[in-house]
Amino acid sequence: MTYLLPSLLLLGVFLFYPLIKTLYFSFFEVSGGGVTDGFVGWEHYAKLMQSSEFRKSMVATFLFVLYTVPAEIIIALFLAVLASEKIKGIGFFRTIFASTMGVSIAAGATIFLFLFHPSLGVLNNMLALVGINGVDWLTNSSWALFSVALTTIWMHLGINFIILLGGIQNVSTELYESAEIDGAGYWSKLFKITIPLISPVLFFVTIIALIGSFQTFGQIDILTGGGPAGATNIIVYSIYQEAFSYGNFGFASAQAIILFLIILVVTVIQFTVGEKRVHYQ
Numbered sequence: 001m002t003y004l005l006p007s008l009l010l011l012g013v014f015l016f017y018p019l020i021k022t023l024y025f026s027f028f029e030v031s032g033g034g035v036t037d038g039f040v041g042w043e044h045y046a047k048l049m050q051s052s053e054f055r056k057s058m059v060a061t062f063l064f065v066l067y068t069v070p071a072e073i074i075i076a077l078f079l080a081v082l083a084s085e086k087i088k089g090i091g092f093f094r095t096i097f098a099s100t101m102g103v104s105i106a107a108g109a110t111i112f113l114f115l116f117h118p119s120l121g122v123l124n125n126m127l128a129l130v131g132i133n134g135v136d137w138l139t140n141s142s143w144a145l146f147s148v149a150l151t152t153i154w155m156h157l158g159i160n161f162i163i164l165l166g167g168i169q170n171v172s173t174e175l176y177e178s179a180e181i182d183g184a185g186y187w188s189k190l191f192k193i194t195i196p197l198i199s200p201v202l203f204f205v206t207i208i209a210l211i212g213s214f215q216t217f218g219q220i221d222i223l224t225g226g227g228p229a230g231a232t233n234i235i236v237y238s239i240y241q242e243a244f245s246y247g248n249f250g251f252a253s254a255q256a257i258i259l260f261l262i263i264l265v266v267t268v269i270q271f272t273v274g275e276k277r278v279h280y281q
Contacts, residue, residue, distance in 0.1 A: 019260070022253045030249035044254035053230065054238070054255070060145060061234040065213045067149035068156070072209050073202070075153065076160035081190065083161070084168045094165070101158035105218035112151040113138075113223060141231035144224050148232050151219050156212065160205050167201030168194060207270055214263050235259050 021034075026044055028036040048054045079097045083090060100108070115122050116137035124134035137147040171194060179189050195202070217236045220226060226233035226241065233241075235255060243252035 022256050025250050025253035026257050028250050030253070032247060032249075034249070040250065044251050045258075047251065048254055048258065053233075056230055057233050057235050057238045060230070060232060061214065064145060064149055064152075064216065064232075064234050065210065067146060068152050068213045068216075069206070069209045071149075071153050072156045072160055073205055076157055076164055076205070077202070079157070079161050080164035080168055081194070083165055097161045098158045100155055101162065103155065103158075105155065106222065108155045109151060109219040109222035112147075112154070112219075116147055116223070138224055139228055141228045144228055144231045148216075148220055148223055151223065152213070152216055155219070156209065160209065163205055164198065164201060167198035171197045203270075207267060210266060210270070211263055214259065214266075 025034070025036070027039060027041055029038045029040055031037050083094045083097055103111075114120070118124060118134055118136055118139070121134075121137070123137065127134055135143055137143050175193050175197075176189055179193060184192070215236055216234065217240065220232050220234065220237050221240075224232040226237045236259065239252045239255045239259070242248045242255065
């Protein structure tokens with residue numbers, strides 16, 4: 001117990017206390033400095049359920065998760081499989097694939113801010129070369145969420161690639177040698193040996209990717225500020241605006257609790273359904 005005390009203390013101060021305090025604030029009107037002005041019960045939650053802006057924010061959040069999580073995992077898995085091959089100079093490409101880990105959210109978002117520029121951006125200039133009209137990536141409500149999702153996928157590739165590559169490299173080479181003796185081809189080895197044996201790693205990456213997507217904030221703040229017309233105002237950014245732009249700390253706390261419950265439910269479902277497909281041996 002003595003050895004666990006420092007960890008429990010840190011968790012208590014930085015995790016459990018803020019969570020309890022947020023739950024407490026969600027039932028009160030809260031002014032600046034965290035001063036509670038009056039008990040309102042479930043009023044904030046009732047307003048959220050009736051709010052069209054909140055519903056729009058939830059739709060944007062789930063669409064954002066749908067855009068980012070599958071793409072992050074599939075692309076990272078493809079790069080990890082590619083980087084695990086014994087090819088001359090592959091170490092250089094491993095470094096390139098993992099390089100996004102060294103880019104901060106602010107720097108990465110700024111890079112894509114230039115790429116998405118309507119007149120000077122690389123993407124629109126490339127489209128112009130093939131005779132396609134440029135796209136208003138960040139100012140068109142039909143494209144803004146996709147553009148932020150594209151930025152997020154790029155930012156998360158590095159960490160997902162590193163984790164999946166580590167899982168692949170831990171698969172015993174004896175299994176591949178035995179499969180080759182039995183006449184197994186490349187794709188058979190990939191789908192019947194590699195992917196089943198790294199399923200615990202894939203399961204872990206899926207969980208952290210989902211949680212990370214629900215908690216995305218920095219790139220939205222830099223690229224779109226929640227716009228245009230609320231198209232990228234996912235729930236985390238909505239919480240930030242309610243609390244620090246409008247001063248509705250109690251209302252923002254209620255949103256934060258709902259986000260916590262959504263992530264909790266999604267994680268439980270993953271463990272209940274997804275873990276059955278994981279091979280630990």
